[in-house]
Amino acid sequence: MPDLRIEATINGRKIARNAKPHLRLLDFLRDDLGHTGTKEGCGAGECGTCSVFVDGVLLKSCLVPAAKAQGTRIETVEGLAKAGELSVLQQAFHKAGASQCGYCIPGMVMAATAALRANPFADREEIKERLGGNICRCTGYQKIFDAVELARDVQNGRRPASALAEEDAADGAFIGVNVRRLDAPSKVSGALKYAGDMVMPHMLHMAVLRSPHAHARIVSIDTSEAEAMDGVEGVITAADVPGVDGFGVFVHDQPIMARGKVRYVGEQVAAVASEDPLIARRALSKIKVVYEPLPAVFDAHEAMKAGAAVLHDYAPDNIVKHIPIRVGDVAKGFAESDLIVEETYSTQQVEHAYLEPEAGLAYVDADGVVTILSPSQNITHHRHMLSRIIAQPINKVRFIMSPVGGGFGGKEDMVYQGMLALMAMKTRRPVRVVFTREESIITTAKRHPSHTTYKMGLTRDGRIKAVEIKMISDGGAYGMSTEGVMRKAAILAAGPYAIPNVKVDTYGIYTNNTPSGAFRSFGALQTQFATETHLDICAEKLGLDPFEIRRVNAMRDGASTHTKQALKSVSLTRALDAAEKAARWEPGVPNMRGATRGDLNGEGTRPSCTLGARLAAAASPKTSEVA
Amino acid sequence: MAKKRGRGVAACWYGIARTATVDRAGAWAEIDDGGTAKIVTGVTEIGEGILTVLAQIAAQELGVRPQDVTIGDNDTARSPEAAHAGATRQTYMIGNAVALASRQARAALVDVLAKHWSVDNQSIKTAAGEAWAEGTNHKMPMSDAVHLAKARGVVPVGSASFGTDTTGLDPVDGSGRPWQAYVFGCQVAEVEVDTLTGEVQVLGIWAVHDVGRAVNPRGVEGQIEGGIVQALGQGLMEDYRTVNGHATTPNLAKYILPTSLDVPHVTSVILEDPDPLGPLGVKGIGEPAMIPTIPAVMNAIYDAVGVRITSLPATPEKVLEGIIARTAKRNINRVAAE
Ligand code: FES
Ligand code: FES
Numbered sequence: 022m023p024d025l026r027i028e029a030t031i032n033g034r035k036i037a038r039n040a041k042p043h044l045r046l047l048d049f050l051r052d053d054l055g056h057t058g059t060k061e062g063c064g065a066g067e068c069g070t071c072s073v074f075v076d077g078v079l080l081k082s083c084l085v086p087a088a089k090a091q092g093t094r095i096e097t098v099e100g101l102a103k104a105g106e107l108s109v110l111q112q113a114f115h116k117a118g119a120s121q122c123g124y125c126i127p128g129m130v131m132a133a134t135a136a137l138r139a140n141p142f143a144d145r146e147e148i149k150e151r152l153g154g155n156i157c158r159c160t161g162y163q164k165i166f167d168a169v170e171l172a173r174d175v176q177n178g179r180r181p182a183s184a185l186a187e188e189d190a191a192d193g194a195f196i197g198v199n200v201r202r203l204d205a206p207s208k209v210s211g212a213l214k215y216a217g218d219m220v221m222p223h224m225l226h227m228a229v230l231r232s233p234h235a236h237a238r239i240v241s242i243d244t245s246e247a248e249a250m251d252g253v254e255g256v257i258t259a260a261d262v263p264g265v266d267g268f269g270v271f272v273h274d275q276p277i278m279a280r281g282k283v284r285y286v287g288e289q290v291a292a293v294a295s296e297d298p299l300i301a302r303r304a305l306s307k308i309k310v311v312y313e314p315l316p317a318v319f320d321a322h323e324a325m326k327a328g329a330a331v332l333h334d335y336a337p338d339n340i341v342k343h344i345p346i347r348v349g350d351v352a353k354g355f356a357e358s359d360l361i362v363e364e365t366y367s368t369q370q371v372e373h374a375y376l377e378p379e380a381g382l383a384y385v386d387a388d389g390v391v392t393i394l395s396p397s398q399n400i401t402h403h404r405h406m407l408s409r410i411i412a413q414p415i416n417k418v419r420f421i422m423s424p425v426g427g428g429f430g431g432k433e434d435m436v437y438q439g440m441l442a443l444m445a446m447k448t449r450r451p452v453r454v455v456f457t458r459e460e461s462i463i464t465t466a467k468r469h470p471s472h473t474t475y476k477m478g479l480t481r482d483g484r485i486k487a488v489e490i491k492m493i494s495d496g497g498a499y500g501m502s503t504e505g506v507m508r509k510a511a512i513l514a515a516g517p518y519a520i521p522n523v524k525v526d527t528y529g530i531y532t533n534n535t536p537s538g539a540f541r542s543f544g545a546l547q548t549q550f551a552t553e554t555h556l557d558i559c560a561e562k563l564g565l566d567p568f569e570i571r572r573v574n575a576m577r578d579g580a581s582t583h584t585k586q587a588l589k590s591v592s593l594t595r596a597l598d599a600a601e602k603a604a605r606w607e608p609g610v611p612n613m614r615g616a617t618r619g620d621l622n623g624e625g626t627r628p629s630c631t632l633g634a635r636l637a638a639a640a641s642p643k644t645s646e647v648a
Numbered sequence: 649m650a651k652k653r654g655r656g657v658a659a660c661w662y663g664i665a666r667t668a669t670v671d672r673a674g675a676w677a678e679i680d681d682g683g684t685a686k687i688v689t690g691v692t693e694i695g696e697g698i699l700t701v702l703a704q705i706a707a708q709e710l711g712v713r714p715q716d717v718t719i720g721d722n723d724t725a726r727s728p729e730a731a732h733a734g735a736t737r738q739t740y741m742i743g744n745a746v747a748l749a750s751r752q753a754r755a756a757l758v759d760v761l762a763k764h765w766s767v768d769n770q771s772i773k774t775a776a777g778e779a780w781a782e783g784t785n786h787k788m789p790m791s792d793a794v795h796l797a798k799a800r801g802v803v804p805v806g807s808a809s810f811g812t813d814t815t816g817l818d819p820v821d822g823s824g825r826p827w828q829a830y831v832f833g834c835q836v837a838e839v840e841v842d843t844l845t846g847e848v849q850v851l852g853i854w855a856v857h858d859v860g861r862a863v864n865p866r867g868v869e870g871q872i873e874g875g876i877v878q879a880l881g882q883g884l885m886e887d888y889r890t891v892n893g894h895a896t897t898p899n900l901a902k903y904i905l906p907t908s909l910d911v912p913h914v915t916s917v918i919l920e921d922p923d924p925l926g927p928l929g930v931k932g933i934g935e936p937a938m939i940p941t942i943p944a945v946m947n948a949i950y951d952a953v954g955v956r957i958t959s960l961p962a963t964p965e966k967v968l969e970g971i972i973a974r975t976a977k978r979n980i981n982r983v984a985a986e
Contacts, residue, residue, distance in 0.1 A: 549939050
């Protein structure tokens with residue numbers, strides 16, 4: 022197909038370009054015109070990071086063919102700041118602390134701009150509705166709503182422009198002051214470059230071949246046809262690794278690319294680099310891998326049984342890690358209890374869903390230093406691991422952490438950086454990889470799913486005499502952070518309560534599922550979900566208020582933890598008191614008081630939501646709202 | 649009534665920085681020309697706002713302003729090791745390292761000024777871009793102070809490392825000192841459950857968290873609000889599924905995330921119980937903010953409709969199933985009583 026001719030006005034400037042006919046408007050803006058403020062979070066119309074105005078209409082540019090740009094007037098986030106001055110809305114985002122990682126922010130600013138253009142007096146509920154197509158994984162949205170309301174009021178003259186300014190700090194005491202985020206202007210303006218926005222001269226694009234099997238022996242890999250393809254500059258497999266292959270946060274059980282066998286669907290097997298990302302992707306289909314499927318195991322309990330498929334030779338029982346915690350004698354504690362409550366709890370596998378999919382850029386510099394730029398949460402450890410893998414001294418390996426578009430633990434694993442380094446070494450050219458949303462979801466670590474059996478014994482006054490907790494967790498195909506997650510889960514399992522007899526066991530287990538790894542709250546979320554729910558059940562049975570049962574058992578200053586550590590200061594009872602007061606909690610037994618409570622629907626709650634109602638109301642604007 | 653409300657509570661605790669191992673972080677500081685400052689450290693921003701936090705800490709410790717601080721970071725070949733970005737360790741580990749390095753850089757400048765004005769080192773004050781000797785008329789902008797230092801052959805630099813006094817766990821009984829700083833928190837949730845559909849809306853969360861000392865209170869709120877909404881996602885809707893190892897939720901159309909319409913109003917209460925071991929008293933907030941949310945919401949669902957959710961997420965189907973089972977049980981009891 023011949024190139025397209027596109028003539029359009031972009032951010033007030035006329036452009037005339039030839040473009041490849043398969044491009045989306047998003048690609049045209051980013052790759053051909055360098056407007057990388059417009060981001061790709063999903064490529065499927067689900068996240069809103071790619072939002073732009075086309076002839077004044079807010080559109081998701083990942084869904085628009087580039088050809089549609091012909092003859093239009095397009096505004097991107099880069100066009101909002103006039104003459105270098107941030108728009109009122111951008112300033113409001115800065116002031117309100119509405120940006121965190123920033124990856125959703127350009128799209129969010131565009132959607133919010135559209136909201137206030139559509140209705141300059143939109144109230145908070147309408148603003149929420151109008152931002153409903155834009156996902157933010159970091160902020161919880163509240164500061165974004167605050168920002169849009171602030172901008173609305175400044176634009177309408179209800180609040181002075183000074184409301185956007187920095188707060189003063191008395192006497193140079195800046196600790197404890199709401200200093201505006203220093204990186205916010207770069208985020209609200211779209212100027213900040215994430216790894217996938219960066220380019221280098223002579224750069225190649227890398228695509229990754231992935232396993233279609235959950236467990237299979239690799240009989241052979243034939244890359245010759247791919248290598249012979251026009252435009253292919255390099256192909257790599259595990260055979261290209263010069264050093265000791267293996268990475269992982271605790272145990273180095275994962276090869277850079279599958280070695281001898283694959284252990285989960287989506288595992289990386291080979292990679293291709295080309296100047297043209299399309300050629301790189303096409304070449305993947307020319308790599309011939311012969312697999313011999315092996316029996317697989319998809320359930321942690323099954324994997325612990327004798328005769329289950331074994332994933333790693335070093336762990337014939339499929340146990341990644343078992344962490345025990347023991348205090349006192351639980352049998353004695355249960356014997357002394359008036360009430361024993363048993364329950365099981367389970368939690369699911371969860372995706373980090375940071376808005377920035379994995380991306381990185383690697384090159385070998387003039388001094389032979391292998392340099393990897395990526396949104397890695399652990400450049401220190403990655404450098405160590407990579408130096409062994411590529412058999413180079415540590416000072417010949419350099420990791421640079423690019424702006425991270427959300428991590429939450431999911432970017433602690435060195436999933437793709439090793440491949441990038443190998444490819445850069447092999448081709449002697451800069452190489453970039455950008456995962457699709459699907460690749461990001463199916464191949465990177467998740468929050469550990471868990472299955473917990475729980476037994477608690479208490480006396481009539483609510484005092485916990487003993488707890489016995491056993492958690493089995495599916496770690497998936499590789500160790501990643503499983504060991505640490507099991508440790509934190511175990512240490513914190515029984516909650517911040519003084520309990521004389523404690524028995525905790527957490528087990529992380531290998532299976533042929535997508536690996537589990539580090540995720541914000543790291544195991545403690547799973548076990549404390551169980552403990553805090555269990556306490557509610559016990560409070561009901563004992564006729565106690567839920568704050569009361571926690572106060573009765575709360576660790577206090579000088580307490581000894583379940584790992585027998587003495588704590589000087591314990592702020593728990595202060596936290597309980599403050600929460601009870603802030604929420605205007607009406608004391609009582611948690612036995613389905615429901616709507617009979619007097620503390621409902623007060624300050625601190627939002628209106629209950631009926632989808633569409635607010636936009637309908639907004640369609641007939643009340644003139645009385647005009648300031 | 650088709651819609652029923654309820655409330656629940658849950659508490660939490662968490663350890664700050666790396667677990668059951670010695671944690672450490674390094675930083676360099678320099679008071680630079682024009683009264684500006686350079687801070688260099690190994691690992692920083694993943695969205696939580698640590699760059700701003702470090703600039704605030706450096707500014708206060710050195711006597712400049714946050715906007716005067718340039719932070720060079722995140723490069724294993726150009727900056728000192730600060731380990732990794734996670735484990736709720738950034739403010740604690742790197743913040744404290746930056747404070748210590750800044751104090752050293754400031755001390756070098758103070759030496760020069762004290763000699764210049766013939767006063768005690770202790771009488772020298774620096775704040776927001778100015779240096780002066782207390783109880784005298786001696787005063788100059790930091791830009792002049794740096795100029796003076798350089799004329800005396802001194803570049804005011806400092807470097808420091810902050811480490812923890814922690815141990816591994818005993819392999820048999822788990823005893824040990826996994827962290828030197830702990831935080832505690834508590835959240836209350838108010839929900840509305842639609843008894844016809846099983847849909848749960850979280851309308852309000854009151855979140856109290858001890859952070860040691862809040863360097864940037866708005867940033868702390870941001871962490872609490874963001875953590876709560878991530879937890880709500882796991883509590884109510886998110887569910888990564890595989891069948892025989894193949895993902896059936898491989899995109900954002902299938903893997904459902906909280907949007908602006910799903911979030912509660914969050915009221916944050918910041919509690920400050922300063923850490924006695926670090927130079928600043930700071931602790932952290934990133935991860936603990938998430939922990940009480942799910943059980944508080946599940947307990948609130950029980951309060952509203954009497955359905956005890958022990959397996960996540962509490963999807964409308966699951967909640968509705970619980971409501972139907974309860975009603976059926978009640979009816980059976982009624983029949984039995986008749
Ligand atoms: S909506 Fe276009 S990238 Fe997600
Ligand atoms: S700030 Fe919204 S996704 Fe990170």
